[in-house]
Amino acid sequence: xxxxxxxxxxxxxxxxxxxxxLKDYLGQVKDWELKEGKITKTFKFKDFKxxxxxxxxVGQVAEDQGHHPVIELGWGFVxxxxxxxxxxxxxxxxxxxxxKIDAL
Numbered sequence: 447x448x449x450x451x452x453x454x455x456x457x458x459x460x461x462x463x464x465x466x467x468l469k470d471y472l473g474q475v476k477d478w479e480l481k482e483g484k485i486t487k488t489f490k491f492k493d494f495k496x497x498x499x500x501x502x503x504v505g506q507v508a509e510d511q512g513h514h515p516v517i518e519l520g521w522g523f524v525x526x527x528x529x530x531x532x533x534x535x536x537x538x539x540x541x542x543x544x545x546k547i548d549a550l
Contacts, residue, residue: 448474448545450540462535471541478544482528483490485540487547494521503550511546513539 468480489541491497501519501545503527508514513516518525526547528540 447475448542449549451542453513453539453542455512456530456533456539458532460533460537462530462533468536469539471536475541475544476516476548483535483542484525484527485536486516486525487544488523488525491522491524497522497524500524500550504547507546507550508543511543513543515547517544529539 472478472480474484475485478487489497489500491500497519499519503525504515504517504524513530516527518527526544528543529535530537530540
């Protein structure tokens with residue numbers, strides 16, 4: 447189960463997930479979309495403060511895991527995008543983070 451795993455640093459030269467692996471991992475996270483080589487999800491909130499509070503929680507999880515997403519914050523929404531720049535693609539870590547963010 448992704449939620450129980452911890453992100454493990456990957457190395458330059460590690461291969462990104464293949465199409466079959468991506469399909470499997472996408473089935474394990476809810477409402478994350480594969481777009482342009484990244485997984486993304488937009489979370490909705492009633493106001494800016496709730497969105498900001500969620501953003502701070504995502505930031506803490508990212509620091510704890512050592513794996514940092516791109517976070518876009520606006521009034522009533524937070525959009526999170528994940529990929530592993532070191533391997534120029536998606537890694538299991540991206541899906542581990544997605545699961546942990548969903549659990550917030």
